[in-house]
Amino acid sequence: MARERDARRAPTRRDYVKCGGALVAGGLLAGCTGDGAEPNATQTDETTESEAATRTDEPADGSYSVTMAPMGTVEFETVPESIFTRLTHLAGMAFALGRGDDVNAMHAPDYYDALWNQFTPRLDGVSLDWSGLYSSWNPGKENLYELDSDVHLADPASLFALDGWNMDDVAEIRENVGPWFGNKFSDRNAEPPAEWAEKYQYYGLWEMFEKVAGAFREEARYEALAEVRSELLATVDENLPPAEERPTVVMAGMSDVESPYVYNVDTPGFLTAHVRPFGAVDVLGEDIDSGAQVDMETMLEADPDVILTLGGMHPDTDMAEIRRGFEEHSVGRELSAVRNGRVYAQGARYQGPILNLFQTEMTAKQLYPDRFGEWPTYEEGPYPEIAESERLFDRERVAGVVRGEF
Template sequence: MAPNPDDQTDTTRRRYLASAGALAGSALLAGCQSGSDTTTSSTDATTEATTDATTQATTDESGPYSVSMAPVGDVEFEEPPSNVMVYSLLYADMAVAYGYGDAVNSLGFSTNAAGSLHAYYDQLDGVSFDQSGLTQLNQGGSGITVDKEVFYDLNSDLHLIDPALVVSFDGWDIGDVEEIRDNVAPWFGNVLSRRNTEPPEAYADSYEYYTLWEIAETVSQVFQAQERYDALAAIHDDMLATIQSGLPPESERPTVASVIFIDGTFYPSKFNADGFAHAHTRPMQAPGAFTESDVSYQSAYDYETMLEVDPDVIINRYSYSYYDIASVRQSLEENEVGSRLTAVQNDRVYAGGNPLQGPVMNLFQLEMTAKQLYPEQFGEWPGYDGGPYPEIPEDEQLFDRDEVAAIMTGEF
């Protein structure tokens, strides 16, 4: 039984006034493959048209400020939150980038998920994320199991979580989401933009899709760290321009299979789809190895089927947190069919990034993917067998580590 909501009200409202946003449900699956591959078309024009209306913050140095993002709408703050519940890794990355890593009190899954952050932050002097003491929200099961009691126990200032995800938790409904919003703290987050997944009917008129960097900009307003965002976004834009201007002709680009390999089975993903999950691969403009009809949430390929596809490059997603890329390579090389794959024979099986990427993760993952696919244009990828992101000679880096570290530590 949850604590008496009346006991929580004064504490919660000592800092925040939250407007009543539109709340509804979503059948969003748990785990590293959470979300559907069903996509809803979202053009750049639509995104640009909605950005001004959905990411503006009104601030006053002596008073409250308001930040807005679908699906919750406007949320009013008196000051940046100092105790923040986080479910998805991208929001932890944003909190650290904006100087509020110590405010994070939780992650959705095992704190091993933070391995992606550590792998990249190890290359940034003075940047770290302390995962000790974080509460693991999901307690397992066939779906997402999160005890409502934990929301009261953590008594967060802000739930940096999409309520459309929360209503998909086992045993949760709209009433539960509204209860936590009213009695503990507001919700603020958007995860269906991961793959531009079609929203449930109740969200059809209110849900909007954002790019990774649009979400990052909005969250920077929550933490009143717009200058840090602007500095990071400038680095991102410069690197993106460098990559796109240096791409080889289309005829020279390799076919790429984006997969998760587990126990002899390949679970494929689209390479150039919409959504922030592909923010590090889509700019490479390389042809995906799988046809549109061959990829769904239920898709699974055995060795023989993969050999029929026979991609030039295989990228194994989540290899900086969950999957040991050295073991993946060994399994492929030792299998009679797997060893015949072109990517295996040419030593082009690579560790892929984390689709739940924040802005800093995205910088590393863009550089990594560019080097893996186009070594002649962007320099050789040094390889990766686990641990921190590999050392790359300074003159071959696609962005300045010291500059990023200075932004994240507030010394820029």
């Protein structure tokens, strides 16, 4: 399926993929109107299945609709083909549904192409190529016309929050190019812009995935992967040690060993979907904000038992050098995680379903090796090969879903 569309085509309202309802007068609402979510609803716990299945209504003419905040009800006349994304949790959902190569834009495509392809070698027959796509962190409206995407897997509220975007711009793209269908502020249950607050709702990663699957008529794929996840979480629950035996943990971005960025592991939102099920003790406390840059003295005061290094599995990251940087630092070498050899590589917080399965498995082994099996010492290369008897989920089963063979 081609990534490039005819950029010379005059922008018109799509007659094959569209939002239900007309533009709201004056652009007061940039989402599609309809059965919108309840305002300010809280996120369902990531460790439970969605209590209410996504409702996909299908009129006699074959069109169908899916409801997700903040857009409301979005109507599709046929399954979208070309897919715009901004953040990788949504690109990862397209990938999980076998549509990864239909993505035409994403944030830092070359970086995330390299990172995601550290995991694909463990899924037979599954490949991915995001290299060279349009980098969409702050997209221009004219770029969206040129891409001419059937659907924008992006949160319109997050676009509105960018400089240069307003309600009319968001509505214009929805009407003239293709609908918005995404949710960003569920990443940490953050406050959306005030103009969107009444329409906003927070979702767990897999709740959102269920809705995205509905938009592509891939409910069976979602169900198959959700069953794998449910079994994985059941294994985790059955083997967790008592609360008093759980380690203190911090996630860290280690671009500079002198002043790492540190992140909570127990806060709501899908950024912690792979660590929250383990009941690990968050080490930051109330005095340090998640995402803050700290010095080694502050790290030593917190003194985590385990350091999870974000992006540590990216091929451009040298885990051996990061560990050496800690060990050679006059303060860093005193950290319990460093002294005990518990500085581990991780992937990405903006994870899709497939990365979530792998990262849940790796976190289990990193935090509780005596319960879930040892995590191999990792320095470089793809996700380590784990003996089949030590795996926490079935790779071939997951690969078959992505390939469409299930």
